[in-house]
Amino acid sequence: MLLQGNLREFNLPNILQLVKMSAKTGSLSIQREKEWGKIFFNRGQIYYAFSAPQAMPLGERLVKAGKITPTQLKEALAEQASSKRSGRLGMILLESGAIDKQALETAVKEQIEDATFNFFSWTEGDFEFTADETVDNEDIVAEMNVENVIMEGCRRIDEWELIFDQLGSLERVPHLSWDESVEERGEVKLTADEWRVICQMDGRRDINTVLKDSGLDRFHSAKVIYSLFSSGLLTVSEPLIEGIGKGLSVAVRGPIDIYNEVFLNTLTDSNVTKHLRIEIIDDREVEIPIFAATLGADNGQPSGPKMGEENAGEAAEPETIVFTASVSAPEQAWRRLAGESSAFVLLANANSDDSVRASKRDIEFVKSLGDPPIVVATYLSTGDDAVPAAAIQQILGLGADVPVVSFSLRDRESVTAVVEEALKLVDAKTK
Numbered sequence: 001m002l003l004q005g006n007l008r009e010f011n012l013p014n015i016l017q018l019v020k021m022s023a024k025t026g027s028l029s030i031q032r033e034k035e036w037g038k039i040f041f042n043r044g045q046i047y048y049a050f051s052a053p054q055a056m057p058l059g060e061r062l063v064k065a066g067k068i069t070p071t072q073l074k075e076a077l078a079e080q081a082s083s084k085r086s087g088r089l090g091m092i093l094l095e096s097g098a099i100d101k102q103a104l105e106t107a108v109k110e111q112i113e114d115a116t117f118n119f120f121s122w123t124e125g126d127f128e129f130t131a132d133e134t135v136d137n138e139d140i141v142a143e144m145n146v147e148n149v150i151m152e153g154c155r156r157i158d159e160w161e162l163i164f165d166q167l168g169s170l171e172r173v174p175h176l177s178w179d180e181s182v183e184e185r186g187e188v189k190l191t192a193d194e195w196r197v198i199c200q201m202d203g204r205r206d207i208n209t210v211l212k213d214s215g216l217d218r219f220h221s222a223k224v225i226y227s228l229f230s231s232g233l234l235t236v237s238e239p240l241i242e243g244i245g246k247g248l249s250v251a252v253r254g255p256i257d258i259y260n261e262v263f264l265n266t267l268t269d270s271n272v273t274k275h276l277r278i279e280i281i282d283d284r285e286v287e288i289p290i291f292a293a294t295l296g297a298d299n300g301q302p303s304g305p306k307m308g309e310e311n312a313g314e315a316a317e318p319e320t321i322v323f324t325a326s327v328s329a330p331e332q333a334w335r336r337l338a339g340e341s342s343a344f345v346l347l348a349n350a351n352s353d354d355s356v357r358a359s360k361r362d363i364e365f366v367k368s369l370g371d372p373p374i375v376v377a378t379y380l381s382t383g384d385d386a387v388p389a390a391a392i393q394q395i396l397g398l399g400a401d402v403p404v405v406s407f408s409l410r411d412r413e414s415v416t417a418v419v420e421e422a423l424k425l426v427d428a429k430t431k
Contacts, residue, residue: 003028003129012119013150015127020044020146027133032125033282037115040135046144048135049115055218056114059089061107062099064215072098090140109142114217116144120153121160156219163226170207171239171275174225179232188233197224206239208276212287240273240292243321245340250295250422252324253334253366254347255358259379259409260324261291263347266415267322268293279333288333292323295419322419334365343373343422348396350378350386350406356395363396373425376404377418 003018007030015028016039023044030037037051056064059073068076076092090104135141164170176198182188190198193216200210207225214221228234243249254260264272277288322345325337338344346362349355359376366374376398380386387395389404398404405421407414 004127006124006126007122008124010127012122013154015129016046016146016150019129024129024131025134026129026131028127028129030119030122030125030127032122035125037119039116039119040133042134044146046116046146046149047141048138049112049119051115051118054111054115055118056111058107058111061111061215062093062103064213065107066215067103067107068093068098072096105140108140110217112142113144114219116149117153117156117219120157159223160219163222166226167207167229167236169239169242170211170222171241171277172236173204173206173239173273174201174210174229174234174236175203176201176233177235181232193220193224194228197221197228201234204271204273206273206275207236208278208287209274209289212276239275240294240321241275241277241290241323244292244323244337247321248319248342248423248426249321249323249340250343250345250419251338251341252322252345252347253362254324254349255327255362256347256349257327259347259349259381260327262409263345263377263415264291264293264322264324266410266412267295267419269412277333279330279336281330281332286330286333288329289326290323290337291325292321295320295322295416320419320423331365335369338366338369338372341372342426343375345418345422346374346376348376348378348392349381350392351380351382353387353391353395355381356387356392360396363398373422373429374402375418375422375425376402378404378406379409381409 003015012030019026019028019041021044025042026040028039028041030039035051035053038049039046040048059068059077062068063070063073072093076089076096076098079092079096080089090108093099094101094104178188196216197210197214200213205213207222210225211218211221214224216224225234229236252260252263254263261272272291272293275290275292277290279286279288323337325334344366346359346366348359356378363374363376366372376392376396378386378389378392386406389406392398392404393402403421403425405418407418409415
């Protein structure tokens with residue numbers, strides 16, 4: 001059977017039906033840009049599937065589900081990578097006694113189902129059916145009826161649309177709460193999955209981050225959040241990062257993520273929200289972690305109202321949004337954020353000339369944007385002797401218009417002074 005083409009012309013449900021009707025054994029390969037995967041059939045029925053890169057590798061799935069500890073996973077991965085032995089991670093965990101067979105089978109079957117249903121969201125991608133190709137060395141499979149898979153895949157797409165309609169942006173931050181209907185019921189009973197999701201809610205992580213960290217697959221985790229929202233047990237606040245570009249915003253960028261995050265936490269006494277922005281870059285989804293805080297608002301908290309709360313009032317405009325994105329984020333994502341920023345704070349480690357040079361890439365990136373206000377903020381991670389400001393200006397090729405300000409990573413007053421220096425440059429430029 002010759003079966004190949006693009007999902008734009010021939011959608012996945014039609015392809016699955018054709019393979020099922022012909023009772024073929026083989027694999028259906030699907031690829032778009034750097035993402036790809038396969039669905040395997042035995043006489044027209046699905047029994048295995050995988051996608052790469054994996055949304056949640058097996059080891060991470062087992063840890064988040066509480067079936068193994070991070071230490072057990074680390075030991076199993078080390079054993080898998082050792083020259084003495086190679087093998088599937090699941091079997092290594094099973095033979096070591098870290099998990100039982102039922103837990104392993106459940107996790108693998110969930111992984112197969114997630115991979116299969118993930119392809120239903122693809123609106124384009126090349127596909128090709130290869131007859132008689134089978135899975136090698138796979139002990140655990142999931143027998144899946146094609147009609148049921150199609151119905152479930154379409155149902156998930158419909159439910160996703162409903163979830164988006166009600167919750168809106170998944171960059172919104174969920175907060176535990178209750179309304180009158182909860183008080184009238186007089187009690188709250190939570191399922192195990194609801195507890196998993198609720199345990200990830202701290203009023204600072206957005207919905208996308210909760211979905212990723214809950215231990216459930218993305219779809220089921222989103223359904224739990226929607227159910228909690230509908231039953232009046234949580235509200236959601238507008239994402240702080242939506243204010244970037246609408247008012248004053250300062251981007252913090254440096255070569256080491258942890259120091260960028262410490263800067264924001266020190267600035268706002270740890271009142272920082274974590275957002276997981278999903279960007280489409282080169283026709284594929286990329287997760288961009290963004291940390292943001294408000295300077296000047298009460299407790300550094302976002303000032304927008306929460307959905308589901310009565311008499312929340314109008315959103316108050318935050319004074320200044322200060323944010324940072326992951327160092328590993330693609331340059332295209334940084335450029336989108338940078339283009340909306342009022343000023344930049346570029347962090348530089350002043351321990352040595354070499355540590356200062358690590359910030360040269362950030363300087364060159366910001367300069368490529370044009371002429372935004374820039375403050376170079378220097379800190380010491382170890383030792384007491386810092387590279388002099390004049391030497392830092394020379395190493396980084398800074399002009400006289402770029403101030404070099406030193407600060408202490410854990411001193412709120414000095415960190416605030418850095419941001420205020422950036423805002424002074426913005427003010428001077430607008431006059």
